Amino acid sequence: MARVHFTGNFRQLAGGDEEVSIDASTVRELLLKLGEHYPSLAPHLDEGVALAIDGVIHQDALFSRIEPHSDVHLMPKIAGG
């Protein structure tokens, strides 16, 4: 089970939870299960989401691998100038 931490306003949308354990092997699977677990979070998972998987930020990467003991942070997408 990957440990998913909520950063920023995602925590609010996850009903105040700081983290949750999710069984998923890809980003897509993880987002799907997160949406099922937290219906109020679901609409926010399509756009504007980045995942830090074991410290490495992944954006728009539905098929990035998530390992069984990965530490995942859900955070807003980053761009820049």
Add this chain to the structure above:
Amino acid sequence: MAAQNGGTTNGGTRWIGTRPVRPDGVDKVTGRARFGADLHLPNMLVGKVLRSPHAHARIRSIDTSAALALPGVKAIVTRDDFDDLPSEFVPAGEMLINYRDVVRNVMAREKALFEGHPLAAVAATSEKVAKEALDLIRVDYEVLPHVLDIDEAIAPDAPLLHEDMITAGVEPPPSAPSNVAKVVEFAHGDVEAGFAEADVVVEREFSTQPVHQGYIEPHSCVASFAEDGQAELWCTTQGHFVVRGHCAKLLGMEVSKLRVTASEIGGGFGGKTVVYLEPLALALSRKSGHPVKMTMSREEVFRASGPAPGTWARVRVGVTKDGRITAGEAELKYQAGAFQGSPVQPGCMCAFAPYDLEHVKVTGYDVVVNRPKVAAYRAPGAPQSEYAVESIIDELAKRIGMDPVELRLKNAAREGTRAAYGPTFGPIGLVETLEAARSHEHYRAPLAPGRGRGVASGFWFNIGGETCATLNLGEDGTIALVAGTPDIGGSRAALCLQTAEALGVDVEKIRPLIGDTSTLGYTFLTGGSRTAFASGLAVIEASKDMIGQLCERAAKIWNIPVDAVEWADGEARPAGANAGEFDPLTLADLAGVAGKTGGPIVGRAQINAQGAGPSFGTHLVDVDVDRETGRVTIERYTVIQDAGKAVHPSYVEGQLQGGAVQGIGWALNEEYVYDEYGRLQNPGFLDYRIPVCSDVPMIDTVIVEVANPTHPYGVRGVGETPIVPPMAAIANAVEGALGIRFTDLPMSPPRVLKALEEAHIPEAAD
């Protein structure tokens, strides 16, 4: 591993770390290079924009009949020529953007929301006729009260820019609309418990003024619509694929019918990641049947293109006597301009990023005001929040009697630190930059009486993203490299070097080109410090693709299995003794027989680059303050930054130097001056004063190299972080010189004089 100017090592690599002349260099020193305004097409019209003279006004009607009747006027477009678009957030240069707002930003609909807001655009046979036509357009306004600053905008009875805007991020949602678009929060730990552990807590409020990116080339484009609905657009932009997407959306086109070519770009710094003129020029061209060229004047650039936001911050940090930071808390309010979407979110995430903090809480407010919609400017959001935090860190160091570099080192984020914005850092180079600062001759040099020395660190995330690249092998073994990221500061050189390294060929054999939107797959813009990293990964992948094909051809020629062929030093060789005895085949050998061995050889890559390495820097500055005039002079400046690996060290140094000098302008001079009607009073380079050559000294650089593990050569983005530390470093230096802490930028002569008078520091102090 650190090196002074000119001395970066390139151990283990042949091309990475060298300093060849950039491939586009000769065109740029001879005037050949074609920038946005340099294209002339036959039968081309000139387009001009009518802009609102009011900061806030309802538009009752727009009458273009008299203007249309003027001989030479070929088309006029207004709000009626653009379909309204529903609220839909999409990723853009900086944060998410909403097409409902984009269509209103390029052309006002219900209301003009800032002075300079476009109301109509005219295409005519000459600029003179176009300007005459603008004077003939009649607009009936209902002038409304406006708000320019955050305090005014969030006041309970403030005039509303958007009557339906309900603050997001607040539970339960407020029942009434306001000018606060969004509230964001990042927190972990328990800040009050953290402050309880502190021996010293400092809390202060800070403000920064909006500043313009200040690119020397104004926005410019040429649009040409054909009768079959296909169009070409030439424009100066950081991302022509992004421009294509926005324009196609606004004009109701299929993206494949719009071919966008990025001209050479005369500076952007984030400000050329959005569309202003492009949809208008396309609409005018469609309506008139002529190519239409539109170019902003400098005044229009200031009045109507995006500054970085003005901000307000309250920051509180606690520290123990022995220098452990126990908690950090910040409240940040950022001006978004006329439409929501300030970079307050990254501002919040960056505020405490350089520190290993157990307890942190940052709250941010995105506030709309009657100013131009802000645009990204180098590390958008970070300079303002880190200025506040780095100022407090300096003050805490003084309060506990600790060297400010030591205090930072003691609390610095390092590999394994949980970042203040959530995730855990991989290998990062903040500690290395601080150690380099501590041991730098600048830091230990004696300071003349009356001068001050300041230090500050800074952080930016850096990004990857969607990127394509193609390597076309010519019949003589030379290579045409096609990338999709406009070259804003020498990236073609960086891409050629990475390709040369990956293929093992001479860098002079590679000629780069920025392909138009029809030559490559979707490629995200040049921004987020991503180009050397993400387009770099793409050309390395394309090189691998090409090497695979080259090895196959060699295997066929030698009649051995492909896995018995290896690629080394730019040639195919039998892999070991068992593979057989064959003379190596060079790239040129294989290119010459490509047609006979299976056809042309093209290396391609289409990737979504992940794992951009975060970037940290530390700046040192010495200032002198003229007690008589209030002028702050930068006497010495040193930028130290982790580049991961400097691909072309001269252009890395250039990024560090340029970012630092932009930060010097932000700290000391640059600000917008508005009158009581919300009209900008200084829309030109005479009165909006960016640093000139005689304002600054040489900017020394130290490139630290802590490899980014997700890039084969260790590359991190470098472009944005250098603008983050200067404001605090200079404020800390001024405090050192005068004993006065400036919490409001810019530290311009009038403000410094006023502060000196209030502090009763006599002129004769120096």
Add this chain to the structure above:
Amino acid sequence: MARAHVITTVNGDPVEFLCDTEQTLLDVLRDELHLTGSKEGCASGDCGACSVIVDGRLVCACLMLGVEAQGHSIETIEGMAGGDRLHPLQTKFLEHAALQCGVCTPGFLVAAKSLLERNPDPTETEVRYWLAGNLCRCTGYDKIVRAVLDAAQEMRGG
């Protein structure tokens, strides 16, 4: 409205053009003669991107009318390299990486050439003050100043 007929010299060649009386020399260079190496950054003489040399004097082409070119000799960036050989300033700008986006570069080169014609051995401070009328937002000026000093040294034969 009648356009003015102007006879002048551009980069050593005789040139004739027609222009509106309110057109600036910069407009004429760019729009009529298609010499787009001179750039418009401000149209108010503040940025120096349109620097040209008129009868040996450094001028912002945006501050001079096209008709004022009558009978004068104008040098632009397009005339700086001789045949297939770059001017030493152009070479040094490339070697020192003294440009990033490159839009201010023509103006800096023309202005620096004008400096070195008057003062072949300028100090760093003299270079900085002479070039204070040319804005660059990318480089922070460091590499530009180094390139000019290095070119000056080379042109002196050192």
